[in-house]
Amino acid sequence: MKKILAIHTGGTISMSQGVNGGVLPNEKNPIDNNEVLGLTDIQLENDELLNLPSPQMTPATMLRVKRRIEQAIDNGIDGVVVTHGTDTLEETAYFLDLTLPNTIPVVVTGAMRSSNEIGADGVFNFKSAIQVAASDSARNKGVLVVFNSGIYAARYVTKTHTTSIDTFKDPVYGTLGTVDHGQVSFAQQLLGSAYSQIDHVVDHVYLLKASAGMDDLLLNAVNRPETRGVVIEAMGAGNLPASVLTSIKSLLKAKIPLILVSRCLSGAAQPIYAYEGGGIELRSLGLTFCEQLNGQKARIKLIVGLSCGKTGTALHNYMANALS
Ligand code: ASP
Numbered sequence: 001m002k003k004i005l006a007i008h009t010g011g012t013i014s015m016s017q018g019v020n021g022g023v024l025p026n027e028k029n030p031i032d033n034n035e036v037l038g039l040t041d042i043q044l045e046n047d048e049l050l051n052l053p054s055p056q057m058t059p060a061t062m063l064r065v066k067r068r069i070e071q072a073i074d075n076g077i078d079g080v081v082v083t084h085g086t087d088t089l090e091e092t093a094y095f096l097d098l099t100l101p102n103t104i105p106v107v108v109t110g111a112m113r114s115s116n117e118i119g120a121d122g123v124f125n126f127k128s129a130i131q132v133a134a135s136d137s138a139r140n141k142g143v144l145v146v147f148n149s150g151i152y153a154a155r156y157v158t159k160t161h162t163t164s165i166d167t168f169k170d171p172v173y174g175t176l177g178t179v180d181h182g183q184v185s186f187a188q189q190l191l192g193s194a195y196s197q198i199d200h201v202v203d204h205v206y207l208l209k210a211s212a213g214m215d216d217l218l219l220n221a222v223n224r225p226e227t228r229g230v231v232i233e234a235m236g237a238g239n240l241p242a243s244v245l246t247s248i249k250s251l252l253k254a255k256i257p258l259i260l261v262s263r264c265l266s267g268a269a270q271p272i273y274a275y276e277g278g279g280i281e282l283r284s285l286g287l288t289f290c291e292q293l294n295g296q297k298a299r300i301k302l303i304v305g306l307s308c309g310k311t312g313t314a315l316h317n318y319m320a321n322a323l324s
């Protein structure tokens with residue numbers, strides 16, 4: 001019988017709607033109840049590690065989850081499920097993908113409707129995630145996100161809708177597979193992996209978004225001695241307004257790594273345009289194009305890269321390589 005550990009961290013999946021309609025955390029996690037799952041062929045252990053709404057997750061709490069998983073791996077667990085709030089689920093999933101050895105299935109899930117709302121999806125997603133974590137076919141696929149019957153790569157999945165139960169999507173590659181009435185089927189295999197060992201996480205890594213007519217106030221605000229790196233969600237294929245070039249040059253002069261991603265939902269940031277502020281100029285100035293990641297994931301990767309001591313060319317290569 002497979003042994004699966006469920007690490008609970010909070011989020012809507014662990015919450016209930018109160019009498020006034022507001023959704024709040026519970027003292028007792030409503031899905032920490034093996035009987036409702038009806039999984040007689042899996043030995044499930046629950047660990048209430050955290051009980052946080054996911055906007056309160058930080059790289060430091062993600063590191064706690066990673067350490068708990070490593071401990072479980074050392075103790076011979078066959079697979080791990082992490083339940084999590086959906087707001088930052090993709091960041092924790094990707095953090096775990098970058099920092100855990102790819103030895104056992106690790107599956108992250110959550111819910112869009114709290115436990116006592118009509119059509120609550122928590123138990124369904126939790127059960128599906130456990131079934132994937134217990135499946136031999138889920139091995140060597142990196143950290144997975146299971147939601148509304150879809151199985152997604154942590155590297156690319158993103159929350160696309162504020163309230164729909166079908167919110168998690170991979171806008172570039174789609175699902176890796178599905179889980180349907182316990183049947184786990186994969187149709188795609190993720191290439192590459194970027195495993196790094198870290199024992200701490202650095203602070204002062206920022207994410208800024210470009211917008212039409214932006215000035216340089218925010219870019220200047222992050223030009224501080226303690227800043228370790230900045231991810232910029234640029235426009236389109238990877239362009240910025242000419243109005244911010246002076247502040248970009250000052251950040252580079254201060255040796256602050258600048259990582260460029262696109263604010264588009266899918267597609268790669270690339271140096272294509274040769275006008276002032278276009279991607280060709282930005283690359284020649286020294287910005288690193290991080291091709292396929294969205295802004296929040298590029299920030300997580302930058303935090304991991306800096307936390308394991310990468311600088312200069314090593315950091316550039318780590319951030320620029322789309323398949324790791
Ligand atoms: N705000 C909630 C959270 O991320 C949303 C959710 O869990 O779906 O904790």
